[in-house]
Amino acid sequence: MTPYILVIEDEDALATLLQYNLQKEGYEVVISSDGEDGLMQVDERLPDLVVLDWMLPKVSGIEVCRRLRSRAETRNLPIIMLTARGEESDRVRGLDTGADDYLTKPFSMTELVARIRAVLRRIRPGLAEDRVAHGDIVIDRVAHRVKRGGREVHLGPTEFRLLDYLMQHPGRVFSREQLLDAVWGSDVYVEARTVDVHVGRLRKALNTGAERDPIRTVRSAGYSLDLED
Known part of the structure; x- marks a missing residue:
């Protein structure tokens, strides 16, 4: 990012x-x-x-x-x-x-x-770091790889950027419009609902079933990355 x-x-x-x-x-x-x-x-x-x-x-x-x-x-x-x-x-x-x-x-x-x-x-x-960890999620910007609990997580480029941005601001709630500007760019026209699609893909890749969903949906506000109980 x-x-x-x-x-x-x-x-x-x-x-x-x-x-x-x-x-x-x-x-x-x-x-x-x-x-x-x-x-x-x-x-x-x-x-x-x-x-x-x-x-x-x-x-x-x-x-x-x-x-x-x-x-x-x-x-x-x-x-x-x-x-x-x-x-x-x-x-x-x-x-x-x-x-x-x-x-x-x-x-x-x-x-x-x-x-x-x-x-x-x-x-x-x-x-400032090439490798960032939050909870059991580790993102390596140089190798462009993500792991959760030691398991390899396969992400597309947009999901990778989305996760990277959320990991920079753990716990903070971002609206769809804020995520569009940060991840897609303010000069690119993409509908806000597109964020929901990519968040869904990111969730599917991060969660195998038994793991806690790290992405919190805040009604009428947006999304945040929150690994705390």
Whole structure:
């Protein structure tokens, strides 16, 4: 699963440079040019990490960070702040507001990429590792293999991506529309009911009969991966 990074930056040249370099590193990148739009983008599709400028039109970066940290669904969203402010008091304020890391302009792209990898590895290890386990399910992204309780599970490409995404967010409920955007892509038109079909295929492959169904259907809401009793 390609990690999705939202860059909230109002300097067009820097935003374009960030998008180009991060895409080259294998990330999916969306650009937002002000704080208000950035918050809307987060509401529409939850990113895996936010690169957030301090000085933004409409809503400041500090306020964006504060609002994201105040909401349950974005409380643990990784945030790296970019700013021209180099004073220690500013860095402390940014971190106290909830930023996971802080980079002062000008900075090198190599350093930013290293910081992104470090934050994802620390906060969302499922995005930084080639092999992820949850309960008795193990997914190997390099070999493109899935096992449950040591048993090989054969999945199609869409079911593999669907399971990978759910395993990155265990316990969280996703609507069909959110899963469509994350697994199929926001630029692809697929009917929401298609999600039900692929969830059904995934369930059939994961469950042999005696095993507990790890995929929970939440009425009128969507699906989640939940292996807890």
